[in-house]
Amino acid sequence: MKYCSTRGKESGLAFRDVLFAGYAKDGGLYMPESIPTLTPDELESWSSCSYRELVYNITRKFIDQREIPNEDLQEIVSSCYKRFSIPEVVQIKKLGDGLNIVELFYGVTLAFKDLALSIVGEFLNYFLKKSKDHVTVLVGTSGDTGSAAIESVRGKDSMDIVVLLPQGRCTKIQELQMTAVIEDNVHVFCVDGNSDELDEPIKRVFLEESFVAEHRLICINSINWGRILAQIPHYFYIYYQLCQSIGDSVEVVVPTGAAGNITGGTIAMKMGLPIHLVTSVTLNDIVARTFQDGNFSVKDSVVPSLASAMDIQIPYNVERLLYLSSDGNTVEVGKLMTSFEENGKVAVPDNLLNTLKNYIKDCLVVHDDEITEVMKKVMEDHKYILCPHTATAVAYHYAKKSTYPRGIIATASPAKFPEAVTKAGGVPVTKGIDHLESLPTQFECMAKGQDWYVMLKNKIKAISSKRKG
Numbered sequence: 001m002k003y004c005s006t007r008g009k010e011s012g013l014a015f016r017d018v019l020f021a022g023y024a025k026d027g028g029l030y031m032p033e034s035i036p037t038l039t040p041d042e043l044e045s046w047s048s049c050s051y052r053e054l055v056y057n058i059t060r061k062f063i064d065q066r067e068i069p070n071e072d073l074q075e076i077v078s079s080c081y082k083r084f085s086i087p088e089v090v091q092i093k094k095l096g097d098g099l100n101i102v103e104l105f106y107g108v109t110l111a112f113k114d115l116a117l118s119i120v121g122e123f124l125n126y127f128l129k130k131s132k133d134h135v136t137v138l139v140g141t142s143g144d145t146g147s148a149a150i151e152s153v154r155g156k157d158s159m160d161i162v163v164l165l166p167q168g169r170c171t172k173i174q175e176l177q178m179t180a181v182i183e184d185n186v187h188v189f190c191v192d193g194n195s196d197e198l199d200e201p202i203k204r205v206f207l208e209e210s211f212v213a214e215h216r217l218i219c220i221n222s223i224n225w226g227r228i229l230a231q232i233p234h235y236f237y238i239y240y241q242l243c244q245s246i247g248d249s250v251e252v253v254v255p256t257g258a259a260g261n262i263t264g265g266t267i268a269m270k271m272g273l274p275i276h277l278v279t280s281v282t283l284n285d286i287v288a289r290t291f292q293d294g295n296f297s298v299k300d301s302v303v304p305s306l307a308s309a310m311d312i313q314i315p316y317n318v319e320r321l322l323y324l325s326s327d328g329n330t331v332e333v334g335k336l337m338t339s340f341e342e343n344g345k346v347a348v349p350d351n352l353l354n355t356l357k358n359y360i361k362d363c364l365v366v367h368d369d370e371i372t373e374v375m376k377k378v379m380e381d382h383k384y385i386l387c388p389h390t391a392t393a394v395a396y397h398y399a400k401k402s403t404y405p406r407g408i409i410a411t412a413s414p415a416k417f418p419e420a421v422t423k424a425g426g427v428p429v430t431k432g433i434d435h436l437e438s439l440p441t442q443f444e445c446m447a448k449g450q451d452w453y454v455m456l457k458n459k460i461k462a463i464s465s466k467r468k469g
């Protein structure tokens, strides 16, 4: 298995190369040069696999044995989910009326990002231990990514992590999940700015090639291929749990922000899994406009919604979907993306758009009032509390019928979003978060008027000299 950039200037790369890189050197994203397909035998025999076994089988197809031998991959897969609160790692709650909630939030930070980041952390650690290296992970977060990344790195002496979070702009619980981690290798800055503003110093640092190389900086947001790879197996799990018989179709509803999760689903489909993908978004509807009308265009600003983890301006992984729908035509993807970056918009050509519509069949834009209404309805009808992100996908379920069994992806636990639960007339869930309030916290501040870029660089330099000494 070799990897290339979606824009074609790099190819023949190993898994390790792309795992440790952020963007490709030509500004593109890394993808497999070709997508492995399943034999009918595999599709049949995988149906009895546990979630962990699916993760093993699928990652095996994307990572060369010479890079990670079978036994080592087994070891990684069996150790990475050990802090999840249910042994199955993920589970499906069948509420009745076809409402099958795929709960992906049993990791430490109670959101589905734990699924991907816990294995990405193990992969990084595996290679670093072999080469006796050290890296520093830089993360800017609006909420869920930062805490999941911290949990995947904490206590590992091959890595340090520096996180910038927008103080007062994510929920109290999200903030505590980052500040209440006291570890030698975890460094949290509470920044007096929004998530776009705190991305600035990080972007600036990553632009300095020699500084990045000297201090071995890496990035594990959803542009990282490892994250996408780790988001393929749950589609197989959903399929086998819900299909009537092997070969029949299953529909999956995916609440979408930066389109990382749904890219995993699209790859599963390309591998030969008979699923139909549909998606829900907030008023930040660039993904809907792109998939429905080929209108890939940025709006002036982000509109905050109750489903804050889906409030994004640029869904980075659309580039990967374009690569998949053009069947790996890197020249065409490069042209489209360059034009998008220059003009803030580009029209997806009809041939690509038609393929894209085959991958992602439908998309629903969901307002805050509908989120609240759906949360209320599911509480009343099923005594089940949804998180606001999951509620957008359930809104899809109520709006449109499916001819196939349907799985609805639940991306976070409602415990993380007490404000939204209260607004919908529910009693906030405390399971999994009640210990947080009493924990000591540790963080530094970046105040208005200070030079965040210099502060960030100083922190990175301090980490480097400590690890060297």
Ligand SMILES: *Cc1c(COP(=O)(O)O)cnc(C)c1O
Binding pocket: 111, 112, 113, 144, 145, 222, 255, 256, 257, 258, 259, 260, 261, 262, 309, 310, 389, 411, 412
């Ligand atoms: C990150 C996140 C999403 C969006 O996922 P993408 O892969 O970026 O589309 C949805 N819900 C929650 C709770 C998240 O944390």
